[in-house]
Amino acid sequence: MNIKQIKALLFILLPLLGYSQSNPLELWYTKPAAQWEETLPLGNGRLGLMPDGGIATEKLVLNEITLWSGSPQDANNYKAYSFLPQIRELLLANKNKEAQKLIDENFICKGAGSGSGNGADVPFGAYQVLGDMTLNFDYKTKSKAQNYTRNLDLQTAVAATQFTIDGVTYKREYFTGFGDDASFIRLTSSKKGKLNFTVQLRRPERFKTENGTDNSLVMTGQLNNGTDGKGMKYEVKVKAQTTDGNAVYANSAIEIKNATEVVLLISAGTDYKDKNFESSVDKILEAAMQKKYQDQKKKHIENYQKLFNRVTLNLGKPAQKTLPTNERLDAFIKQSDSDTALPVLFYQYGRYLSISSTRLGLLPPNLQGLWAKDVQTPWNSDYHLDVNVQMNHWALETANLSELILPLKDLTKAIVPNGEKTAKAYYNADGWVAHVITNVWGFTEPGESASWGITKSGSGWLCNNLWSHYLYTNDQAYLAEIYPVLKGAAQFYKSMLVKDPETGWLVTSPSVSPENSFLLPNGDASHVCMGPTIDNQIIRELFNNVIIASKKLGLDNDLSAELEKQLKLLPPPGVVSPDGRIMEWLKDYKEEDPQHRHISHLYGLYPGSLITPENKPELVDAIKKTLEVRGDDGTSWSIAYKMLFWARLKDGNRAYKLFKTILRQTHDTNINYGPGGGVYANLLSAGPPFQIDGNFGATAGIGEMLIQSHAGFIELLPAMPDAWLKEGEVKGLKAEGNFTINMKWKNGKVIQYEILSPSSEKVKIKVNGELKEITSSKL
CATH class of the missing domain: 1.50.10.10 (Glycosyltransferase)
Known part of the structure; x- marks a missing residue:
């Protein structure tokens, strides 16, 4: 058996044995998503894409960050x-x-205000889902899929789905481009001409889908402004590129016949601050179609990594066995100390979600970031x-x-x-x-x-x-x-x-x-x-x-x-x-x-x-008692906030306890104001329902456990839990004053550190309990 054959065999066997063949910064699953809470969130700050990895039918939820109902008003x-x-x-x-x-x-x-959180049809409005793109496949067989995997690679902001039917391996790759600002889906089959599927677009209301004269599938509509119904306009356009086979644009769909490789390109826009949005949608698609898929992917990864690669974190060597993410969450609650990579994954996931849900010149992330699934989003998102x-x-x-x-x-x-x-x-x-x-x-x-x-x-x-x-x-x-x-x-x-x-x-x-x-x-x-x-x-x-x-x-x-x-x-x-x-x-x-x-x-x-333990020590006990009475449970964002409070009090184990609470897996999507917050199988924060603030709050909490700089000095490892003390390393964290921090630790002690800044400056730091003044190194 040669090396190539051994690798192919391992690809089949490792998932069955519970091992991931992927990198540590990856969400990994062995089943398609059964509901939205198991889909994979992709975004480039403007467009959101959530594939469910379905086999016979795949549903991809689409979002555009500016799509709001309602209108300006003076209330x-x-x-x-x-x-x-x-x-x-x-x-x-x-x-x-x-x-x-x-x-x-x-x-x-005056008026209806937010509609008590149900303001989609009043002037306040709501952030709304753009729509769904559905792919219906015909495999010309009734055989079941085998060796199924899907993943989201945080290192590249690329998701993938793969499975085998009758000896044919089908692969799908998805990303929302940080290059030409379109979304891309590449579908391939390992044997010639095995791709047969249709592409459709729809949304729950206020839409029209038709085939464009430029060989495209187009969905348009106008949301309710809360007065005369003539609110924000939007457009979604899809085109297909095939290396072989046929792409037929008819019957308000795209039909792909006997293809081996297909790339679907998606562009969308609204008339929010862009009255020529239809032209903008076309220009984005035209530019994207002039480039090879691999070149688009390369540019996307390069641009994304300019942000993502600024910080690396390692909390020690985890156990070798890596379960699918949904199973891994449950295992973490039972025995968290053996999986030191999951907190790293969750921290970097928070950074990934930030990069993916906003960018310069656009809007900040709302209550659901960039990943709504409803017309009437919870609390209008x-x-x-x-x-x-x-x-x-x-x-x-x-x-x-x-x-x-x-x-x-x-x-x-x-x-x-x-x-x-x-x-x-x-x-x-x-x-x-x-x-x-x-x-x-x-x-x-x-x-x-x-x-x-x-x-x-x-x-x-x-x-x-x-x-x-x-x-x-x-x-x-x-x-x-x-x-x-x-x-x-x-x-x-x-x-x-x-x-x-x-x-x-x-x-x-x-x-x-x-x-x-x-x-x-x-x-x-x-x-x-x-x-x-x-x-x-x-x-x-x-x-x-x-x-x-x-x-x-x-x-x-x-x-x-x-x-x-x-x-x-x-x-x-x-x-x-x-x-x-x-x-x-x-x-x-x-x-x-x-x-x-x-x-x-x-x-x-x-x-x-x-209030800090240094400047108001007389208030520390009162704060702790306040938190004890409040309790550790709550909505996901509330748990994250308590995690941050305990980190500021330098109690790493209590902050870590709250972090574990956030990582309990839930399937509840009903509006909840009390205990029971956690995460869904795709690691998105469950209020419940989905609110992205829990993700971002917990990410901030991990940052506060590693470094604090608000009290007039930079403190390294101010709130480290016992679970992370054995060894670790972080590079690229920032402190107040425009300082960049790199450090390593072992057995609870910092053994190496760098304090970097644009120009050498004197700075106070606290390392291993000792407060001292040093001169930073020039970046």
Whole structure:
């Protein structure tokens, strides 16, 4: 038996024995996807593609990042501010329930708002699936497929499916191009002329499919704008290239007959900021068809790897046996320490999803990234501003993907003009504000219910993400660009703060601690309050950042002086209640749900840096008790947030426990607000349902376990769990100050490290418990 024959035999036997013949950074399966939660997500920041690897029929879910229903609207209630004095008087009189009623009647958005999360057919709109492409195969036999495998290679952003029928090996390869911006599917058979299939396009509603005059399959439509039905327009176009056989374009389909190799090219676009989108779709396809498939694939991999290859991570040698990913998840929960490669895979998967779901000049990832499957997506798959869209970006800086936060910067700048109207309409205040939700149409108004809709930390929280990018890059031109956004947000809070007569502190009123409620002394539940802790923390942080920025840019000395005066009157970052926990509200209210998914009052610990074990050691025990009472379970994003809190507290084993909880496999797709979060078989985060923030939050959590730089120094391995202490290596992580970190460790000790920067600089680092100052090496 020669080498070639041995390799062929191993290819057949290894999957049967439970071994993967692939690289470590791969999702690998031995069955087609039975439902969407098992498909493989591909994306290039604009186009999304999710193949299920079906044998007789393959369904590929298509997405385009800009496809939203709804339309621009002005839902501001311009008489709302006239009710503000009465609302504040009720709150001062401890009549929170009455204040909440008055807000519901006079201080929310006009119209339907978000449609209570079902806004596809109202002006708010929803991010929607583009459609489905279905391939129906005729193998001219009733024999079953054997030796089935499918995989997603994170190293190349290429997916593949392979199986054998009657001695013929069929292969499919898929990627969304980082070259010509089209999606590609290459199908081959090992014997000549064995490919026979049809290609069809459809979506649940509002579509027309036909054959184009240019030998193509075209799907077009127009979404509902929530008023006259004439919303965003879209187009999807598919063409086929064959080396032999025939491609027949007829009956609103493409029929492939007796081919050996076929390449399907997909282009799509919308009229969101592109009135000539049909022409753009054609140009992309024309350019792609002029190049060989292998050249397209090579260019795609090169462009993708410019980002992905910046970071490598190794947590030690795992056991040799590698199960299919769905089985591997279950095995990890039972005995995680033996599979040190799965945390690496999940971390790099988070980086892969970030690269795949956004890029410069486009939109930031929404609640489902780039991979919706519905017309009415959960919570409209919008941009939730009370943790979710921020969490989508937390991992980026440390993970050396800094520029991917810039689409969020652009979205934030775009909502400022409407935010200025909202600030005047509701608070008669300067500057701009955004509340809980926004969309591609610039919604900044309060939501349609006082219980959650008047949270006003959204704009300040967005500023935290924007400021973080500056801290990591030291980019002065960027600071000048975002300064008006930060300044406007600070001006809003400065002009609407009121004095709490009991404490003398300046606080927001009215407000809500995101989505959470409390019990009044008479037992009534309320959400509306004065000065929730998250508001106080965000305002303190924002004021400090604006003061720093104004000094660096030589601007607004008078404003800085006013902010410095107000800083002295803000509540402290954390107030400890009589029972030893951090207070969530200005008063020591009893929680209606002690294990609520939101933990907003610990914002100052993460993503903020107002509270650290170094600068506020007196608060550490109170934070731990707060987290203990909250519990470890929850939605996937909530578990990830708790993982980040424990990492900031330098408790690696507790952070790792939460990471294991995130990796429990679930099949539940029903909307859930309580415990039970995890991941699906394709590693996408299950809220449930699918929310991509859990992926990104856990990715950020792993980064925080490896390196922290928010406390005035760079700390290596600040929160390492016992499971990862034996040995490991990471290259390419970033720290505040534009430092790049490489390090190796063994038996819990860093044995080698490099601190690199564009120019040699003095920097404080903490290594193996020792704080010292070194000079960085020049990149």
